[in-house]
Amino acid sequence: MLKLTRFQVMGFRSVQDSGWIETDTVTSLIGVNESGKTNLLLPLWKLNPAKDGAIVPLADFPRSEYSELRQVSQDRAFIYADFETDAELAIALADLTGISVDHFNVVRFTCRFDGQRHVTFPNAEPPRSVPAVDVRELLANVRGKIEKESGENVRRASMTTAIDGALRILADVDLVDRDALSNVSASLSEVALPETTSTSLSACWMALVEGIDDTMKRISMSHPNEREDARNLALKRLPAFVYYSNYGNLDSEIYLPHVIQNMKREGLGAKEEAKARTLKVLFDFVKLKPEEILELGKAAATAGAPKPSQEAITAAAERTKERSVLLQSASSRLTKEFRAWWKQGNYRFRFEADGDHFRIWVSDDKRPEEVELESRSTGLQWFLSFFLVFLVESSDAHENAILLLDEPGLSLHPLAQKDLSAFFDNLSRTNQLLYTTHSPFLVDPDRLDRVRAVYVDANGATAVSADLRAGKSTSSEAKSVYAVHAALGLSASNALLHGCTNVIVEGSSDQHYMSGIKTVLIGLGRINPQREIIFHPGGGAKGVAAIVPIITARDEAPPYVILDSDGPGIDFAKKLRSGPIYAGDAGKRITNIGDVLGGLQGAEVEDLMPHNLIVDAVSRTYRGEDEDFRDVAVEGKPIVPQVEAYASKHGITLDQGWKVELAKTVKARLLKTRELSPAIIDLWAKLFEPFSSPVDAVAGTKR
Template sequence: MRLVEARVQNYRSIIDTGWFSVEENKLILVGPNEAGKTAILQALQQLSSPEGVKELDELRDYPRSRYNDISTNKVQSSNITVVEGKFKIEETDNVDLPEGFGDCLYVLEKRMDNKLYHRLENSPPKVVYADISKDLKRLADHVDKPVDNELVEETTSFENKLSEITEDWVGTTIINETRAMLLDEWLELAFKRIDESNVTEEERFDRLKATVNSYKIEKQLLKVLGELVPTFVYFNNYARVKPLIHLEHLAQRIESNILDDFYYDYGNICLLKLLGFEARYLSDLGKAAANNLDGESWKKYRDQLDKRQYQLNAASVKLTTEINRVWMPDENRAEASRLRIIADGQYLKVVVEDEMGVEIELDQRSEGYQWLVSFFIIFFAEAEGKYKNAILLLDEPGLNLHALKQAEFRKTISRLGEANQTIYTTHSPFMVGANELDIVRVVEMVSREEGTKVHTTVTASDSNAILPLQEALGYDLAQQRNLVFEGLTDYWYIEAISEMLRNDNVVSLNDKIALIPAGTASKVIFYATILKSHNLKVAALFDSDPEGEQAAKQDNLIVLLKNTNIFQVKDFYQGSAKKVEVEDLLRDTLVVVAKEELGWDVMDIASSQPARPIADVFSSQIQDFSKYKLAKGFLRWARNNNAGALTGVEQEQWKAFIEKVNKALR
């Protein structure tokens, strides 16, 4: 299952984050220190934590400013929801969903008393008393009729028994398991008095029986899904792998269950797990060399040594490959290092071999390099175990890495996210790609009274909260060629379409062109002026609405960029609509995407009103329409489709746009 939405309440600095969506592979939580990012990750882990993680403690975890509510029994721990998660059932879960449950979400909730509750969302509606009351009364009337002239006494009549069961029920009373069992017992007794020749009452009984017991379908499904919940694994202060491990000492500590230093031993135990050996085995193997061995014993000993060497070498190669992807991404650079794991008697050593073949211990390398080595050893060691069906929660990963290596490590996290859904926090602009703003959630705490909030759009009232995003874009601006346009959603469309067309060899946007959302049409001029003042090449794109038209025709912009570098959406649009925006270059596809991804059906209106901008069609038909939601829906769709999924006209429009931009900024 995959987490699609989450909400944290009543936890430390958090009063209520509100529901926030979680991306399919990777989600980035951005915000300043003390905003509550760590608290969000720690609370999420409580949904399904690995063995050994501390449970919730009302004294430590309930918001301190409200603790008096608990101490005075104003609220009870059993009624305090701390964290909720909504999970989507995927094909790989191999769950045979009953009819009507195809679109359901599994919702898991944990309360302050550490009790877990689950339910289904988007499942068939619950059976209520109004759904079955008439049939129940008619069946009661039928079975109370005399049989063979034998009158039913009033005290034992089925109508009276039914009245006793449903005495305090109203039409909206849900037929839960307890009520269903009472009705089922009543039905079983009533069945014996049904005239078997009466087809109508036989069918009524069957219908009531199935409806009353329908709760069992959901109950069984909840049980199955409860066993599929991923484990939430939280990394905060990554344990370090030490460069020299004394095997006998470690084996004794493990066997005695006395681990002197958790972080020291945990990292080293993970290293052994990655290698596929136990400390005791390697220690005994190191001692065997001192013994006098006969021929057969010597051969067995040599085989064990060879096996050890092969496994050490395989692990060394795997780690070296992954580390150099981040540390030295250019594989042809001579200074790329090689990590080596060496067994020497009672010692297991981790050394780094440089380009000259010189070996130095791991702890003599930089803090960033040590952190990276330890991260990969621990992750690879656990990946096939408790992390196999896991959601990774990374708190400020790569903090010790240089800025440019953080950018490379970001790609590593993307690879991790393909196998394990990953959520990480950061306040570093280098851990947020300029093309990843759609998978960012901004975390801020305006005041202690309001607590931590998670914004579902890239916005915040505190400018410090979105500083990493601004800096991430600013870092991306350091290009010789820049295309400036109005909105963030325009950025997502341009980026996604460019990638689709490039992958299908239709046309390729020059990868040296930086895409820069200015925010509004008026700010495009401001951005263009600054960039031109630094002698950078600049082109501007405006919507063809009144604001965009006015901005595109300003004399100072024309003097600055010349007409050849000022574009409007209408320059590429081939339809009949007026006042078009970037969305209109994807008009037909967005209508399909909106229905598939968001459940917004405007197909009939859009086809009957071709002269109307598509954003206007959506806003008139969809309550609380959001361009942001539409663009995000398109991004999800684009990741699973190629350029051939676009209409021919759309491909032509975007091809013309990209070719014009490439020419203007060549």
């Protein structure tokens, strides 16, 4: 299954250039109203919609360019999407093109305003040159064999002369391109071989010529981007996108003539089109046709008409009975399927048709009396409507569809929104998901790495950022991340009000690493914390001092503190232990990372991570011209100073928040890897043991 790793929107509605937006199994786009969040989801949907999703120039062209675009060829791309390929597709592309399978780890899809989609392979550039040393070695080896042959002196002389000429061509070059190799071939072509004679000398020469020809073919092969068969193969694997917004929520009473009319109409408004779409999938799902329900409901005669015959009365009764059976069957199917999908309530649905009207009635165990769907919560209306759109539109590629949810669950109670966030995690096991929101209850404080802030930049265009530091942002950007900071505030207040285990770390990067370790340990069953463990970034060693008294409750032991083993961290640990809060046994709640790592001086939280995992992340992010970080990184020494030294040596600028961005990358890979050594798991479990102990060492109370 292909996985969306990043996408970029260009010149679509309010978005001029979003830049590359990294995506995860679940990605949250947060921002205030009118920031353009919807305009980031719609281009993805229109890249490969499961259903509908046509490009509408009047709505989708940037308004400032509408008059220009509608008069010219609409071949401009508005969406670029990079997907990580699976092994099956990569192997198939490699077999088809002759290029190494490693080069097909990424496939890029684009879509233009004329609806044309294009496929490229960013990492599959065929070799256009080979090391000159390899060609020289081939020539020299053949020359040596020719000199050992006996007889045919004239021919042997011409062969060695031709090879010497080829070697002179390659004397001062490091790489051999097609032009140089053509000159080598021209030099070798001066040797004439008899047409019928087959000798070891001739065989030796032919092996040389074939070797040069094979090398020429290798550096002359067409780029996979130019191969229609390769592009079509990838295009067949492009996941479908299912888009859903609140506009499509079902009503309880549906007027069938309008449904039939709207399903056939074009040019409906956004709200009407979304409503018609949901009604269509409703009838598709329950295997009914609105025309059929309307026809079966026709009476035997209308008012003022002659008295109907007995046959007409009987036929009308049969139609009414058939409609009743159809509706009952459809109601049972919807009830059964929805219960299997949504576990938060035991709902029962009943369809009823009365003349031109179609109604949906709902009941459950807590409220057995039936009421209209519209009289139930808008949350239930949203879940039912989304359920229908998701299942029907993605039925052909259920496990591969990518879900795009626009402001999901806005009408839900805050606790239900938190349940919805957990529901998204479960759904992401089979379907990648992107959603927009401005609700802090739909932001998971433990997964801030998957949050992207959407805001309006100084030019009035939609912009996107993974930087969630409001204090460092523009006013508009700071407003967009308010939901994140509100979510963190809710998490912190929950820790204070409901007795979570509080752990203070020095910075945001440490928070990412520690929450990632917590998730892994719980998943492996190595810890079973009785209370939620919350990590609070202190903004450096000194910042910890301001947080400690705020978090420390009157009857609770002080929070745990994890500090680096650099100079400031060690000095501050001593200062805390000498103060009133951490005096005596409470001082045991302070940990320096170096103590956990066997006394490693200068150790930081980064050094708790698997060496290969963090080194690989650094290598992918920061590249020197002639030296890879993997080649110089030393295991067993603090990694942060090594990164800083490597960056300085190669003139690489490390941004102020580089440690946070690195932590996000490492945490994401940590949560996916299945190759963690028992030694590091034991190390983490030992570090976390005090946090997850059922009895507080200082307060002496059970948690």
